[in-house]
Amino acid sequence: MPVESPDEAVALLFGRSVSISARRPVGGGSINDTALLELSSGGKVFLKQNGLGQGDLFREEARGLAALAAAPRGPRVPRPLALFSGNASQYLLLEYIEPGRPRGDFFPRFGGALAALHQTCRNGSCGFVRDNHIGATPQPNPWTEGWIPFFSDHRLRFQGELARSRGLWGAGDLRSLEALLHRLPDLLPEVDQGEASLLHGDLWSGNFMADSTATPVIIDPAVYYGHREADLAMTELFGGFPPSFYEGYRQVWPLEPGYGERRDIYNLYHLMNHMNLFGGSYRSSCQAILRRFS
Numbered sequence: 337m338p339v340e341s342p343d344e345a346v347a348l349l350f351g352r353s354v355s356i357s358a359r360r361p362v363g364g365g366s367i368n369d370t371a372l373l374e375l376s377s378g379g380k381v382f383l384k385q386n387g388l389g390q391g392d393l394f395r396e397e398a399r400g401l402a403a404l405a406a407a408p409r410g411p412r413v414p415r416p417l418a419l420f421s422g423n424a425s426q427y428l429l430l431e432y433i434e435p436g437r438p439r440g441d442f443f444p445r446f447g448g449a450l451a452a453l454h455q456t457c458r459n460g461s462c463g464f465v466r467d468n469h470i471g472a473t474p475q476p477n478p479w480t481e482g483w484i485p486f487f488s489d490h491r492l493r494f495q496g497e498l499a500r501s502r503g504l505w506g507a508g509d510l511r512s513l514e515a516l517l518h519r520l521p522d523l524l525p526e527v528d529q530g531e532a533s534l535l536h537g538d539l540w541s542g543n544f545m546a547d548s549t550a551t552p553v554i555i556d557p558a559v560y561y562g563h564r565e566a567d568l569a570m571t572e573l574f575g576g577f578p579p580s581f582y583e584g585y586r587q588v589w590p591l592e593p594g595y596g597e598r599r600d601i602y603n604l605y606h607l608m609n610h611m612n613l614f615g616g617s618y619r620s621s622c623q624a625i626l627r628r629f630s
Contacts, residue, residue, distance in 0.1 A: 340422040342373060342383055345429055349418060350377060359383075367472050368393075372432065380432040381417060385425050394419055394428035396468035400559035401430075403457070403464075403534060410453035411446065411544070411552040433553055438546040443577060446544070446552035447584030450536075454564040455589050457534035462486035462527070462562050470538055470558040473498070473609050477560045483527045486562065487605075488517045495608035504616055509623065515630035516601075523629060524598055525563070532561035538606075539570045541577070565595055569602035600625050 339345045346356055358374040362382075369385040386393055398416035405413050415431040438446075463486060464477035476494060480486035496513045499505040527533070536543070537558030545553045568585065571577050585591075604625045611618035 339418070339420045342427060342429070345418045345420055345427070346373065346375060346381070349429070350375065350379070353377075354379075373429075382414065382430040382432045384428040384430070388421060388424060388426055390426070390472070391469075392466075393469055394426055396466060397428060397557065399466060400468065400537075400557040403559055404453065404536065404554065404557055407453040407457050407534070409449060409456065411449045411554045412547060413554055413557075433545070434548040436546045436548040436550055438552075439550050441580075442546055442550050442552065443581040444584030444587075447577075447581040447586075448588045449552050450539075450567065451564075451585045451588035454533035454535070454567065458531035459534070459561040460531055462532045462560070463490075464560040468558060468560075470606075470609055471613055473612060475537075475558055475560070483532065483563045484520050484524055487524065487566075487602075488520050491605045492517060492608070495605060495612060498612050499608060502612060504611055504619065509619075509626070512623070512626040512630045516604075516626055519629065520601075523601060525592060527563050528592075533564040533567075535560055535562050535564065535567045537567070537570075539567050540574050541571075563602075564589075565591065565598060566602040566605075568595070569599040570606055572599060573603045573606055601629060 339348055343356055346354060354375050354377045356373050357376045360372045360374070362370040362372055367386070371383045373381045373383050375381065384394060398419055401413045401416055404410060405415070412433070414433050416428065417431060418429040420427050461479045461481055462483050463479040467477050468475050476490045478490065480490065492513065496505065496510055500510060536554055537560055538556060539554065543554060543556045545555065547553050568582070571581070604622060607618050607621050607625070611622060
């Protein structure tokens, strides 16, 4: 049945006797309006809201969460409950996960769970079943044979062309980017054993949490199949995770030598995306990586 409001969705999901008793805004999101809905039954659900102009943003998120949930030993993800739209807004209702603290051996277990996700959810091609978004930026995911062509064309070159169209990059920047792309076959390895790993895609410190039992949870994905090093690199971009996280990862699936050198190339994608989203303050960081590798 089609629904057009959170109230209708709650009634459809939980029965007509259940209603929303309180709606509490939740901070921390820069793209969507988010709220905790407390139900008359005593339950809770998490609500995301955005304008219809954002395309299939929530459908993409629900599809990504479902893909991540398929990993039997991977991190926990919230379960999508309902996807619907009203006259001017689209909504996503998610399972509410009670937050806890990352205590004890949380970070080694988190690293191991991420490695298990990368190791068990594999594909012969890079990309995903649909395009999606990283933040508010479109993220093209056409099925591509080979990590280097995929990362070159659909990650770095895509962001470079976007920066040019927005007046953030000049001809010299684009030449430096093309020089780097020409060198990628010598700088990056192909995917492990010929199979790409399912990636969260936007794994920074704001996109994970601990639940009430200190189980690792990942949220707000931008999923695709690619090289697992790209996910790990993102965890190191904005401050990094504790060393025990990376130790836990390596215990399950060791990394190939040279990852530390390659890390900044993977993170160029995210720095370029931040430049396109938030302006030229990220331009110097992008240029520094281009000078180093081009």
